Amino acid sequence: MHLYLVDGYGFVFRAYHSLPPLSSPDGTPISAVYGFVNMMIKLCDSHKADMIAVVLDSGSKNHRHELFPEYKANRPTLPDDLKVQFPIIREALQALNITIVGVDGHEADDLIATYAVKAVKLGNDVTIISSDKDLMQLLSYSRIYMHDPIKNKPIIEEDIEKKFGIGPKQLTDALALIGDTSDNIPGIPGIGPKTAADLLKEYGSLDEIYKNIDSIKSVRIKRLLIDNQEQAILSRNLVTLKTDISTNLNLEEMRTQQPDPEHLVSFARKFGFKSLIAKYAIIATESHSLGYEKIELKKINKSDFKEELLRKIEKGGIIACYFNDKEFFLATNELNFIIDYEDTAQKNLFDVQHMTHLNDILTFLKPIFESDSITKILFDAKLFIKILYKLSIRIVAFEDLAIMSYSISTKNQYKDLVSLISESCFDAFGMIGCYAELKDELINLKILSLYEKLEKPLIKVLSDMESMGVLVDKQVLDEISLDLNGRAKVIADSIYKMANQEFNIGSTKQLGEILFEKLKLVTKSKKSSKSGNYSTDSDVLEALALQGDEIASLILEWRHLTKLVNTYTEALQKSIDPNTARIHTTFEMNTTTTGRLSSRNPNLQNIPVRTEEGRRIRKAFVASKGNVLISADYSQIELRLLAHFADVKQLKEAFLYNKDIHAVTASEIFGVPIQNVDSDLRRKAKGINFGIIYGISPFGLAKNIGIPQREAKKYIENYFLRYPGIREYMKKILDFVKANNFVETIFKRRCSIEGINSSNYTVRSFAERAAINAPLQGSAADIIKKAMVMLPEHLSRYLVLQIHDELLFDVPEAKAEMCTQEIVSIMENAVQLSAPLKVGVSIGKSW
Numbered sequence: 001m002h003l004y005l006v007d008g009y010g011f012v013f014r015a016y017h018s019l020p021p022l023s024s025p026d027g028t029p030i031s032a033v034y035g036f037v038n039m040m041i042k043l044c045d046s047h048k049a050d051m052i053a054v055v056l057d058s059g060s061k062n063h064r065h066e067l068f069p070e071y072k073a074n075r076p077t078l079p080d081d082l083k084v085q086f087p088i089i090r091e092a093l094q095a096l097n098i099t100i101v102g103v104d105g106h107e108a109d110d111l112i113a114t115y116a117v118k119a120v121k122l123g124n125d126v127t128i129i130s131s132d133k134d135l136m137q138l139l140s141y142s143r144i145y146m147h148d149p150i151k152n153k154p155i156i157e158e159d160i161e162k163k164f165g166i167g168p169k170q171l172t173d174a175l176a177l178i179g180d181t182s183d184n185i186p187g188i189p190g191i192g193p194k195t196a197a198d199l200l201k202e203y204g205s206l207d208e209i210y211k212n213i214d215s216i217k218s219v220r221i222k223r224l225l226i227d228n229q230e231q232a233i234l235s236r237n238l239v240t241l242k243t244d245i246s247t248n249l250n251l252e253e254m255r256t257q258q259p260d261p262e263h264l265v266s267f268a269r270k271f272g273f274k275s276l277i278a279k280y281a282i283i284a285t286e287s288h289s290l291g292y293e294k295i296e297l298k299k300i301n302k303s304d305f306k307e308e309l310l311r312k313i314e315k316g317g318i319i320a321c322y323f324n325d326k327e328f329f330l331a332t333n334e335l336n337f338i339i340d341y342e343d344t345a346q347k348n349l350f351d352v353q354h355m356t357h358l359n360d361i362l363t364f365l366k367p368i369f370e371s372d373s374i375t376k377i378l379f380d381a382k383l384f385i386k387i388l389y390k391l392s393i394r395i396v397a398f399e400d401l402a403i404m405s406y407s408i409s410t411k412n413q414y415k416d417l418v419s420l421i422s423e424s425c426f427d428a429f430g431m432i433g434c435y436a437e438l439k440d441e442l443i444n445l446k447i448l449s450l451y452e453k454l455e456k457p458l459i460k461v462l463s464d465m466e467s468m469g470v471l472v473d474k475q476v477l478d479e480i481s482l483d484l485n486g487r488a489k490v491i492a493d494s495i496y497k498m499a500n501q502e503f504n505i506g507s508t509k510q511l512g513e514i515l516f517e518k519l520k521l522v523t524k525s526k527k528s529s530k531s532g533n534y535s536t537d538s539d540v541l542e543a544l545a546l547q548g549d550e551i552a553s554l555i556l557e558w559r560h561l562t563k564l565v566n567t568y569t570e571a572l573q574k575s576i577d578p579n580t581a582r583i584h585t586t587f588e589m590n591t592t593t594t595g596r597l598s599s600r601n602p603n604l605q606n607i608p609v610r611t612e613e614g615r616r617i618r619k620a621f622v623a624s625k626g627n628v629l630i631s632a633d634y635s636q637i638e639l640r641l642l643a644h645f646a647d648v649k650q651l652k653e654a655f656l657y658n659k660d661i662h663a664v665t666a667s668e669i670f671g672v673p674i675q676n677v678d679s680d681l682r683r684k685a686k687g688i689n690f691g692i693i694y695g696i697s698p699f700g701l702a703k704n705i706g707i708p709q710r711e712a713k714k715y716i717e718n719y720f721l722r723y724p725g726i727r728e729y730m731k732k733i734l735d736f737v738k739a740n741n742f743v744e745t746i747f748k749r750r751c752s753i754e755g756i757n758s759s760n761y762t763v764r765s766f767a768e769r770a771a772i773n774a775p776l777q778g779s780a781a782d783i784i785k786k787a788m789v790m791l792p793e794h795l796s797r798y799l800v801l802q803i804h805d806e807l808l809f810d811v812p813e814a815k816a817e818m819c820t821q822e823i824v825s826i827m828e829n830a831v832q833l834s835a836p837l838k839v840g841v842s843i844g845k846s847w
Helices: 007-017 031-046 062-066 086-095 107-123 133-140 156-164 168-178 193-203 206-211 219-227 231-237 263-270 274-279 305-314 353-365 380-391 401-408 415-424 429-444 448-468 475-500 508-518 538-546 550-573 611-618 637-646 649-656 663-668 679-693 699-707 709-722 724-740 761-790 813-828
Strands: 002-007 050-056 099-100 125-129 143-148 153-155 296-300 318-323 330-333 336-339 373-379 399-401 587-588 598-600 627-634 740-745 748-753 800-805 806-812 839-846
Touching: 002 007, 002 031, 002 107, 007 031, 007 050, 007 086, 031 086, 050 107, 050 330, 062 231, 062 399, 086 099, 086 263, 107 125, 107 143, 133 143, 133 156, 133 168, 156 168, 156 193, 168 193, 168 206, 168 231, 193 206, 206 231, 219 231, 274 761, 305 318, 330 353, 330 429, 353 380, 353 724, 353 740, 373 429, 380 399, 380 448, 399 401, 401 429, 401 448, 429 448, 448 587, 448 761, 448 800, 475 550, 475 611, 508 550, 538 550, 538 649, 550 611, 627 761, 627 813, 637 649, 637 679, 637 724, 637 761, 649 663, 663 679, 663 709, 679 699, 679 709, 679 761, 699 709, 709 724, 724 761, 740 761, 748 761, 761 813, 806 813, 813 839
Parallel strands: 002 050, 002 125, 050 099, 125 143, 296 336, 318 373, 373 399
Antiparallel strands: 143 153, 318 330, 330 336, 587 598, 627 806, 627 839, 740 748, 800 806
């Protein structure tokens, strides 16, 4: 028999910190409950346990507080919105029919240890579901195992050796030496994991270390051990798990049982988990209250790929498909399949030698994919489209659950729900129910058009862009790397000369020791109590440079040059497809809070544009033979949106008549005629204009434009006096977000804002700035997406990159003028604003 013991509150805290604030229909906070239930069901689906129990802390003081009253004294107070969810967690476990274990006066770790050891003595295997390092001590027992629920992998002895340098039998003594700041266990100050491992490898145990204290060669380590011996023994007592708590162990009560469908559905309805019901139809088997019955998952193989199966699929009018590197799931309203690839077990379907198996089913389904009358429910449609394109299959009439979810909110339970489908995907049947739920929600929120007219059409545009890629001249990157590395070496030699020794400039520890111990530079930087190193971040170095320490300036320059090499010139070369000489980045549609696209593998959206080196790197991106690149960039789009939303007459007129917006602002704020605005006043006004978009503070503005904070405060006050509509707009935004926890873009996209009602000033201030910026940045993102989907086929095929407010096209040189006029017209008319959109264009052989 196999018993699974779940570290309950480990799941709860992970869920609470992973999800945005969610509420039940009556306003009760339920984000931790929602995430906890999802994780528990995923656990039960993926691990076939004979017995299972969730162990919960009682929350009361225990024997460790008697040993050490300060035990866990530095733990922060639990948030009120989490406290109220603990009783609901117990209610959820009852709905799931899972045994709850908790004993007053004992910690969950000790209960897990006690139950695990007793169960093993009765002849059972035990798996502990937790990543808690304290519980790793139990791996010293045979037949006790651990599974990390975050990484979804077993924790084995090698993992402990890799992390601590010793095995589980010595872990208790290692933890006693190291201590634990989170639990306020003192350990021995100055002894970290490496030193503890070295000592235990040599002497075997804490007791043997003290028996042989005189043989320790390091004077410092010996002194630390002698001075803190009582503390070390106390720490060992604190970290040692109890395995002898008096309990009435009844394994029969922990037998795994299926949830009662009515109880589960009742619980889900009470707390508003509508989509959870659809996702987990597998649990509520045969429950007519769900609106449909669960269909048994069946295995099929190539021999079943027959005309009869196609006819059955066509009959339903809807099909859900999901595949990962091991499995392919297929479902309709009446069929529920998993494709059986016997000879690829434990192998990757995307490997070249196994790809034919995936291609077989895709080719078989070609008539389905190309049918307008059959709806295809997918999870990552963009990837699907690219794979099908290689097989000359054109997919139409598809839906993407991930993008539907993201359209509802940039971060909410729907997004997490669909992520769980991606991770566990017990079959594709639940995806059909999920699709119905998501579509209903899009309709209820009146944002179906955001998904249908903007996000879904964009999937095909981005798929084509990724397949096309952008041409890169590797030789240019080679030349830049050579130059930057040479300049970095010259600077490094100067740094070594000033330090009077060579060292690793990239090492925080070594650099801190050189600057603050050897050279005795004056700084506010202190050693971190956690790492034992001085801070040498850019703020520290910039402060040193300002006070005249030349070595700090050189280090900043060295960092800049080496970052360019590591992040761009060399990294980009590795991303070039040797067959096409192109880079094929991946555009993510659902990773940002504001709706902006992001780019990865590699990220082509963050190549510097305002530095000479950044411009040199862009020269490596070139047009195809006989072509030119066209860059079309929205000019000051967020300021135009601010003028439009806040209805600021002066700004709208400036944009309408193509005036210098920063000169206009300088004239308004500083009270001088526009013809008398000099470059310094314009620079300050520019800083204020763009700072306001990001909810900048006087401190931030003062730092950005190099003026005293008091002066910056006055400038901001004058700005709002001259443009009162902006202050009113911002107040309206903040009032809305405090009531709703989200803001909206021009196309009614919901951008989630976390922490807006936090009692923590820093968290709340950050959320307020995000709330002010999100409607502007999000609307700018929506507008360029609209322009992209408006592009006709003959222009869309030339689109190679999107960089936030910029589109890059690779067009035949003979068509450049005609294409430019059409691109500008489409982009400037994507939406109609009272402060009209303006697009700047550049044309050349390289970016």
